[in-house]
Amino acid sequence: MADTVLIRGATVVDQSGSRRADVRVGADGTIVEVGADLDPTGAEVVDASGAVVAPGLVDVHVHLRQPGKEEAETVETGARCAALGGYTAIVAMPNTTPAIDCAAVVREVLELGRTAPCDVHTSGAVTVGRGGEQLAPMAEMAALGVRLFTDDGAGVQDAGLMRRAMQYASDLGVTLAQHCEVDELAAGGHMHEGEWSSRLGIPGQPAEAEELMVARDLMLARMTGARVHFQHLSTAGSVELVRAARASGVQVTAEATTHHFTLTHAECASYSPLFKVAPPLRTDADVAAVRAGLADGSINAIATDHAPHTQEDKERPFEQAPPGMLGLETALALALTELDMPLEQLLAATSWFRPPSPASVTSMAARLHPVSPPTCACSTPPRRGWSTPPTPQVAVAIRPTPGARFGAGCATRCWPASSW
Numbered sequence: 001m002a003d004t005v006l007i008r009g010a011t012v013v014d015q016s017g018s019r020r021a022d023v024r025v026g027a028d029g030t031i032v033e034v035g036a037d038l039d040p041t042g043a044e045v046v047d048a049s050g051a052v053v054a055p056g057l058v059d060v061h062v063h064l065r066q067p068g069k070e071e072a073e074t075v076e077t078g079a080r081c082a083a084l085g086g087y088t089a090i091v092a093m094p095n096t097t098p099a100i101d102c103a104a105v106v107r108e109v110l111e112l113g114r115t116a117p118c119d120v121h122t123s124g125a126v127t128v129g130r131g132g133e134q135l136a137p138m139a140e141m142a143a144l145g146v147r148l149f150t151d152d153g154a155g156v157q158d159a160g161l162m163r164r165a166m167q168y169a170s171d172l173g174v175t176l177a178q179h180c181e182v183d184e185l186a187a188g189g190h191m192h193e194g195e196w197s198s199r200l201g202i203p204g205q206p207a208e209a210e211e212l213m214v215a216r217d218l219m220l221a222r223m224t225g226a227r228v229h230f231q232h233l234s235t236a237g238s239v240e241l242v243r244a245a246r247a248s249g250v251q252v253t254a255e256a257t258t259h260h261f262t263l264t265h266a267e268c269a270s271y272s273p274l275f276k277v278a279p280p281l282r283t284d285a286d287v288a289a290v291r292a293g294l295a296d297g298s299i300n301a302i303a304t305d306h307a308p309h310t311q312e313d314k315e316r317p318f319e320q321a322p323p324g325m326l327g328l329e330t331a332l333a334l335a336l337t338e339l340d341m342p343l344e345q346l347l348a349a350t351s352w353f354r355p356p357s358p359a360s361v362t363s364m365a366a367r368l369h370p371v372s373p374p375t376c377a378c379s380t381p382p383r384r385g386w387s388t389p390p391t392p393q394v395a396v397a398i399r400p401t402p403g404a405r406f407g408a409g410c411a412t413r414c415w416p417a418s419s420w
């Protein structure tokens with residue numbers, strides 16, 4: 001077998017634009033050359049005509065369940081899913097057991113990720129145990145490279161605490177990310193409060209449970225000057241609040257999940273807990289607003305919120321089942337087939353977006369992209385035609401997620417991000 005790989009005839013798309021080029025992957029897996037008509041001597045040639053070669057995808061919102069819930073997912077299995085879906089870097093959420101809220105647990109997760117098939121980064125909790133009462137030692141986690149802090153799975157309810165967290169985050173040069181959900185409004189709700197929750201007799205949570213916290217944190221961000229990142233925005237009102245705040249100078253970024261731009265609360269009519277997610281699936285109008293937000297850049301990133309559970313847990317009745325859906329293996333295919341966005345813009349949302357951090361501090365961007373583009377890790381046929389992998393060696397992943405009903409399987413081949 002040849003030591004090097006030459007990817008021929010692809011359209012290379014990265015931050016510098018789009019062009020026809022060959023890409024050479026070195027014996028150690030690094031991208032060594034990008035250019036026209038590269039010499040194939042001694043290389044395994046991959047014919048990528050008609051395919052796009054782009055930087056590996058980055059997911060800023062993934063649940064790896066380790067430590068504590070290894071029966072649902074581990075760092076290794078989650079990273080493998082990510083690699084199959086075209087991801088070369090993922091950011092783990094801190095709602096593990098124990099929570100990732102101190103240097104010791106951060107070290108544990110990073111150590112577990114060292115041998116994983118993609119780069120594993122971790123976020124850190126904002127509050128101790130994600131309990132919402134006492135700030136976690138953010139500085140000691142930031143010292144280990146944590147650049148994103150969130151209590152994901154829950155929002156920080158106390159506005160005073162959130163204000164202080166924003167101030168610390170600013171001082172540390174890290175990004176504060178928020179799962180926007182006001183407990184008093186969301187409590188007891190298992191799906192979106194609306195037409196379908198009434199019909200099905202399942203208690204709902206209103207859109208305002210999310211929007212109220214988005215509005216509050218935008219005000220706090222304006223007050224503190226901090227940069228805030230909103231996770232999994234799901235309502236039209238939230239998108240509009242972010243759009244208006246950014247236009248007025250607030251430093252805010254946001255992400256949307258694949259399920260929030262492809263599925264609505266009508267899916268819950270099946271009573272299948274597969275469709276139970278947090279925040280819940282919303283209305284047609286909300287889905288349209290999320291898509292519009294992605295299209296006009298009000299929403300910067302596409303995340304998966306990949307949130308596995310054991311089969312036993314997910315087979316409980318709707319109201320008892322935990323929220324969460326898989327996504328890493330189908331996200332790219334869903335984005336390409338469901339969103340009407342230029343490829344460069346779509347890749348910007350799935351690959352080279354980073355929550356902002358001040359340039360004076362080593363940012364997550366630098367950590368995730370140790371070498372500037374062109375980098376290359378993922379080769380996919382553009383848009384439709386997923387059933388035809390570009391090479392025999394390609395990894396094809398089709399898993400029974402709700403996304404798979406679109407017939408979406410991702411055809412990607414990845415080189416480790418550590419090769420950049």
Ligand SMILES: [Zn+2]
Pocket residue numbers: 152153154179231232278279
């Ligand atoms: Zn969340």
